[in-house]
Every structure is written in C-alpha cells, then in structure tokens.
Amino acid sequence: MSSPSATRPEREVRDTVVIRFAGDSGDGMQLTGLRFTQETALAGSDLATFPDYPAEIRAPAGTTYGVSAFQIHFGALDITSVGDELDVLVAMNPAALKVSLADLRMGGTVLVDTGSFTDRNLQKAGYAKNPLDDHALAPYQVLKLDVTRHAMDAVDGLGLSQKEALRCRNMWALGLMLWMYGRSRRATVEWIEKKFTATPDVRDANLRALNAGHAFGETAEMPSHVAGYSVAAAELPPGTYRTVSGTEALSWGLLAGLKASGIQRMVLGSYPITPASPLLHNLAGFKEYGVVTFQAEDEIAAVCSAIGASYAGALGVTSSSGPGIALKGEAIGLAIATELPLVIVNAQRAGPSTGLPTKTEQSDLYQALFGRNGDAPLPVVATATPSDSYEVGIEAVRLAVTYMTPVMLLTDGFLANAAEPWLIPDADAVEPFPVRFRTDPEGFQPFMRDERTLARAWAIPGTPGLEHRIGGLERHHGTGNISYDPDNHQYMTDIRLEKLRRIALDIPRQEISIGVESGDVAVVGWGSTWGPIHQAVRILHAEGKQVAHIHLRYLWPLPPNLGDLLRRFKAVLVPEMNTGQLVTVLRSEYLVPAKGVNKVTGKPFKVREIVDAVRAALEK
C-alpha cells in the first residue's frame, strides 16, 4: 500500500459518477447501496439506481453467481440511466471483482477488500492466481485496503462474535465511500440507531464501522493520490423531494387512484413472486388506508378474489410476475366478459418459465396484449421510471373504473426495485373520477351501457331492486342472461373491441419525449428502457442529429396519433429487452418498417448500445 500522506490535494470536481457496490449476497450490498443513495439524494444529486441480486437467498458464499450488486449513477446533471460504465467499483470479495471488473471504465477506481482475497475465495471465484498480484488491474486505479481487518478493529471490544463483527464490513466501506464523495453520514446514523434499537451492541458496531471507514479517508490514511471528489447538487426544480422506488410510487398511485375514484376499499389479491412481492408487502402496510391485502393460495385465487371484490363494489387489484400472470389468464377473461374493473400488475422478469426471477426483461408484452383465450382485449399501460409509476397507477385505476374493464399495468424487476429522487406531487391535485354505483332500479339492465364510455352499469350486491346474474357464458347485450344467439355474440365481441377504441379517444395524444418533430430516426420505447433511450437521444439530438424519442405509456390501445407520428420519420427503431414484441405490434398496426434493437441479458440497456444502433440507422 502506498504510504499515507498528511497533505491532501483539493477534492476533484465531478459532474456525474457511477459507483457499484458488489459483494457476496450475505455482505449487505443492497443495504449499503440504499444508504448511499439516501445520503446522495439528501445532498441534492439527481440519481438512478440498479439493484442486481441473485435469485437464491443465500447463494453459496464466495461464488460468482452469489454476487449481489447495487449500482448508483448520480450527479449534478439530469440522470436518466443507471450508467454504462463504472467509475468506481467496490469489490468486497474476489467473485465480485471477477463479475464486475469488465464494467469498470479504463482508469476507473476499484476498491478491493484484500482481507477477503484468501486462497479459498480466489478459488471459489475461479481465479487461478490472485489478480491483485498480476497486471490484470493495471488499467485501473486500485485501492487495496484490508476492509475486513479495519472493520474488525473498529468493532473490537464490543464483544461481538467473529461473524457479527464481519457483518460490519459493508458499513466500513460505506463510510469510506461517503467520505470520498463528501456525503454526510447523518441519515445513515439515524437509520442505524432506529434499526438496531433492540440490539445496542450491533448498533454500536455498525456506527463504529461506519465512522471508522469515514475517518480512514478523512484522516488521510488514504493513498495520497486519492483526494476525494465533490459532486455538485443537481439543478432540480424547487420543491420537496424524497427517494422513491417503483414499488413505492405504484402503491401510492393505486391509493391515490382509489381516493380519486371515491371507492371505499381496495382489495389486493396476490401470491408471492419475485419481483412482484414488494408491492404486496408495501400495500400490506396500508391497512390504515382501507387497503385489504389477501395473500391467496395461488395466483388464480388471487385474481379471482380481486374480481369478487370488484363485483361487490371494491377496487380489485392483483399483482404478480409473468408466470403468475399466465395462471391468471382465464380469470382475466372472466373480468373482461363480465366487464368488471380490475387492475393487474405484472412486474416482469426474464422468461420463459421461471426464467431469471431477479433479472429484468420486458418480454411479457405479447402476453399482456394477446395472452388470453378468445378475443379478449384489455387496456395495457406501462411504467417508465420509478416515479412515473405513481401516475401510471392512478391512470390504471381511472381506466378500470371508468370503462369497467380489467387493466394490465406492466412494470418490471428493474423498476420495482430501482430508486430515484422524486419531486413529491400534491396528492390532492389528482383529478377525481368519481364512481357512481347504479342504484336506480328504473329501467335497469346489467349490460346497458354508458353511451360515451360503453361502460356497463356497476350495480353491486346489496342494492335493492338491481338483483341480477352475470357470468362467463356469453351474455345477452342487455339483460346479461345467457345467450347463444350468433348475432348477439358478434355484437358483444364488437362492443368489447369498441370499448378499447373509446379508451383510445380518452388518453393523451402521443408526444415526443425529446428531439425533432419529424426527421431521420424515431426511437420508440416503452417501460424501463425510457432512461437509456432518453439519454441516447439527448446525446444525438445535441449533436444536431434529426432524431426523436417517443415513449409509450399506453401500449393498448395505442394513441390514435401514433401512426402519423411514426410516418414522419425515415426510420423507426424500437429498443426492447425482448426479442422484438412492440416492434411487431407497430409494424402490424401501422405497416411501418420499424426495426428492433433487442437485448435480453437481464441487464438494462447501456446508453452507448442505443447510441450505436441509432448511428447505424442514421448512416443507412
């Protein structure tokens, strides 16, 4: 190790920084990342995060597949993506180094915990010899610190077991990184104090490790060339902010939708599945807000309970991931047939089958649009960013209750867990869309419709004079009685389709997110690819290229002006984390020669990948 120096140069200024904390699943990397995120947000940076962890709860220690990582991109500028390359890699063990080194930029900094580079760990990571001893790390600035020993020293005397003491390594590393970027420790200290009130020795150990890591930087024990950096606050619009994950924002959005609808109760029927479970957990904490969460015996029961709840006058919501959505298919058809409101949340994961539970993908678009028996159309909306989930949640509720239809809301594993700063909206500013249950028996028929929306009357049990029967067998267009009449079936099928057309007239016109109104290349995306696409188009647009980013919140029905918009560009590129689903839909709907840019590695797009693809299209 280089000798410490007492004189320390000025902190270098950085606009944006990408850091990844990587370690074993048991090393507490997610927690470390979240704490760093909180402090960074409080310091006024804009940011985006990418938690990336294995499907196993405790994958065998030291293995590459057991590596858990948390990436944060933050800075003084508008941050939309999680960052293509790492500026800093914190590698808590050899496996973490092995997995993440390729993502570190040339000249970037890698902090390794030398204490964990034992023969055993090197072998488990598949290193034939110690990478710290050869030239493998030559292109980078390497900080070899025995984090393990420093952390153990820090908690010495508290009487912790070796195992407990080792658990504080992450706090030491966090302390050092907070120092390196000139971040406060205040929120972290508060958090530790709250979390470990019941176990004072663990609390003290974590505090000591955190402070020791920070002091290590502060008291110039660091190599002289490491000065620390300063990252200015981003120029964010004024107001009150918080960090928010997609799951939190969606929970609040659904709740705000409930309030705007005037319905008295939300019933969430759900069955645990990665990465959808956090929504169940979050909403389970909302009981004081009139939210019933029902952990059903399976996904079929989950969706059916939500349908039953809607039938009886509550707002039925169900959440799952692709495999669970597959199980719900038949019941979703029932909700379409009986025309009951329902919000179905799909936190997509990589597939098929169990696929990669913790890795993100957007390959359930076909499933959302077409994955049911019969002609069974329903509106499909998708969230773009963590905070966007709030508005999309409200909109899903609005469409469901206004049009008496199930609505599919697509999010994904990345959005469910990723966080960003959020200018907290005024929850009271949500435009109400009050539900009026039918109460008047005069002239009532269960399948009579509103002329504009084509929504049937919502007549709930408990209402005198409106007793009626509904079911999955085709219903007479007025009485709802079973009808095998061929013309009636044609009519009802047409009506179900027409309802979607009416929704199309009620959604905002498709706008361009950034770029030119017409020109060479339109880059069309949906879901969590928003960030990298936006950044890529911003770069190219700044260069004067005739490009635009078009982001779809409404995937079905598509905004009526979308076709015209696309035809204003010579080429249409559709980056998707699937093998080309939206691109097929756009081609078939508009007969435009759209082309896909596809990737299914379980990781978000890099900005560069999209920039390169657009450049290639521009050259053609």
Added chain:
Amino acid sequence: MTTTQLPQLSAKDFGSDQEVRWCPGCGDYAILKAVQRTLADLGVRRENTVFVSGIGCASRFPYYVSTYGFHTIHGRAPALATGVKLANPELDVWVITGDGDGLSIGGNHMLHMLRRNVDLQIILFNNEVYGLTKGQYSPTSRRGFRSPSTPMGSIDNPIAPGAFALGVGARFVARSIDTLTPHLMGVLSRAHEHKGASFVEVFQNCVVFNDGAFAAFTEKGIAVEQQLHLEHGKPMLFGKERNRGIRLRPGSIVLEAVTLGENGVGMEDILVHDERDHAMAQLLVAMQPPQLPIALGVIHCDPAPTYEREALAQLGSTPVAELDLNALLRKGRTWTVPG
C-alpha cells in the same frame, strides 16, 4: 315506533325469470326448490344474497335464483366468494359447486376457503360424475366406475368430501340428499345460521350419467335402515323401529351398528351426537352402507372467528375521502430544493 314492514317473500319470489335447463329428473331441481324455500323461510333479503358458482351442471344454479348471482369459472368460486366477503362482509354468500368443480379443479381453493373460515355457505352437489362434460369420472367416483374416460373402470381412489372438509379444518360440515327436502332445508338453515364456512354435501342424482349412484341408501324401503339422521344431543338411533343404534365397539375407536336389546345392548351404549366433537365427526362421515348407515344432518358444528371479520378488523376507520395522502407521501426522509 314506526317500522317499515318488509314484504314477506315466498319461495316463488326466489325464482328468476330464466328457464331451468337441467335434464328432466335431475336431482338439481329438488335442491333448487329446497334452497328457494329455505330462503323464503329464513326471510333473507334478495338484495343481500349472492350466489357464486363455478362451472358444471350444478353451477348453473345462480341463474335460477332471483338474488345476485355470479357464474364464474371452473373451480374458482371459493376464491371469488372470498373476495366478495372481503369487499362487503354484510353480504350473505352461497357458493354452489359440483364434485369436479369443488374437489378437482377447485380442490385447492375449497381447502383454503374452509381453513380460513370465510363466513359463507357452500353447497357441494355430489353426483360422483362430471355431468356437464358428459359423464367422465370425477374425484368422488368410486373405484371401477366406467365412464367415457375410464372404459375399463376408474382406478382412482375417491375422495370423501365430508372427510376432506373436516380434515382441512371446516367448522361446519353437514350432509343431506337432494330429494329429502325437509331434511335438506333443515340442514341449509343450520348452515345459514352458522357463522363461518358452512360445508354442505348434497348427494345428488344425475339421471343421465350416474343414475342411482346413491341407491344403496336412498332407495325406498332400505333408506330408513341405511340413514342415520344426526341431531345434536340426541342418541344415534335409526331404522324403522328406531331400535338400531351406533356405538363404539368396546375397547376400540371403531363405530358399529347394534340393535337395542340384542347381545345386552341398551340405550346407555348408544352414542349421543355432539356436534363439537371433531374426532367423532371424522368417524361419522366415514360410515358407509351397508355395514353402517350413512350419516346425514349436521355432523360437525364448532364456530370460530371468521376470516373477513378478522381481516377487516385490521383496517383503519378513516373514510378514503378523508385520507391524508400528502402526509403519507411525505412520511420518512424528505428534503427541499429551494426555489
């Protein structure tokens, strides 16, 4: 004091305007009548009553009752009904299901609804066959049952609905027969009165695909010798002369049918029915003719807290319109970017 007198509804008032479409002679007709009469006798309000069914001949039932009704999808009525109760626990919910609907495709939901003890009534129409799909064997069909899908006879071991319900924790289990109208009505009233999931198995004759399936205890002449009508606190007596009874075989936990006055058997030997006795209920549902009579009536009734009451007791009481969402959104760490 002024009270508005609600009009008394008759059984007929509980019939819908829909033409009933079961096969002539089907046991479902008798059950429908018994239910409609029971509803009238109980004086329930139509607007408060909901029939939820799955798919099958039996599950067409809701169309024929003038209350609220939901004919859902195959096997899922218990789950859907649970949602109804979570949305509005005041509703009086009946789940109508068949042996295939409720114990094959929907067996899992039945299990969980019963163990959760959702407050509703379940009527399982057991005809030991899949009626609607034209006669395949069902999970209650006996071994050897020949059907289009079991031309050489079924090799599945049948499930006993009552034993299943008791096994998964049902707090109310009863049994009756489609055409035994007064008895069935009595059982249905008790089921309705019980707070919690009330499981009623009705032996239902499918004249087309499994005619006479229950003849061994329903046939005129033998019925009285092969049916034990249970009543809480009463001795388990049966037979035309009421001189046959059920006792525990001495030194064992096996039931046997005995005759009073024979081999020194007296009234003191005959078991007295205790609905709360879960262990005895399990012995009673397992009784099979001809060795033992079939047990009918309320086999087990032991109320416990209901699911939806407990679930809703956890909720806050603020009306949604008064919720302070701005406070919620600002809970936890926030920071301000000055203007």
